Amino acid sequence: MMRRWVAVLIFLAAPLWAQTYPDYDRTTITDRADLLTDAQETALDTRLNGLRGDTGIELAVLTLPSQIPYAADQTLEQFATGLFDHWGIGNATRNDGILVLILSDDRAMRIELGAGYGRDWDRVAANVVDRSFLPAFSNDDYATGITEGVEDVIASIALPFSEGTEAPASDDLPPWMVIASVIGALLIAARRILGDLLARLRPCPSCGRRTLRRKRKTPVSPTRTSTGRAETVTRCNACSYHDVQTYTISRISSSRSSFGGGRSGGGGASGRW
Structure with missing residues (x-):
C-alpha cells in the first residue's frame, strides 16, 4: 500500500518537475519584465528585424523578472541554453542565433550564442556584457542598458560574424566597432528624442x-x-x-x-x- 501511495505522489508531482519555458511574443523582443516603453520596443523590433533582413542573423531579446517560475533548479547558463534550443533561435544550418536574456529581479543576464560561434566569441560576449549592459543595469537604467547593449552585440558579434570575421584576438574592441555601437544606439533614439523635444518647444494650442x-x-x-x-x-x-x-x-x-x-x-x- 505504501508503495502505491508513493507512486501516486510521484505521478502528481511530475508536472512540477517538468521543464517549462516562456513563449515569445515576437522573434525580436519579448519584454515580460516591462523594462521598455512601447516606443522603445517598436524601435528595437525594427532594428532587429533589419539585422535579420540584412544578415540573416536572428537576435532575440527576452526580459523576465526571474527564472524561478521556469527553472528554479537550474543555473542561469543551463536555463539560457535550454530556452535558446526550445525557441530554435538562428538558422538551422549556420546556428548563428543570439539570445540576450535579462532577469531584472534576479539581477542577472546572459548573452547566449549559437553553436556556430567558436569559443573565442565567448570572450567578446563577456566584454559586451561588462562594457555596455552592466553599467546601466547597476543604476537600474534598463532601457539604456538594453539599447546600448544590443547595439554592441550587433557591432561586436553579429556583424563581424556575418562577414566571416574571426573573433578579435585582443580583448580591446576595435575603434570602428565602438563608433558603430555608439552611432547605432543614437540613431535608434534620435527620432523619438527629437520629436519629443520639438513637442515640448511648441506652444500649447489652447493656453499658449x-x-x-x-x-x-x-x-x-x-x-x-x-x-x-x-x-x-x-x-x-x-x-x-x-x-x-x-x-x-x-x-x-x-x-x-x-x-x-x-x-x-x-x-x-x-x-x-
Missing part, C-alpha cells in the same frame, strides 16, 4: 504655454493576420488640452513570425549587478 508632453502607446498589437494600432498622445501640463493621433502598425510578416530552428552550443557570457 510651452508645457506639452508626448507619450506613445500601443492599444492593439499587430499579428500575422491583422494590423495593430498605435497612438501618440499629447497633453498640456498647464491646461486640459489633449490630442491623440492614431496610426496603423503593419501586420507581422509571416517570414518573421518564427525562428529558424537553430541551437546553442552553450557558449556566451553572463553577468550580475
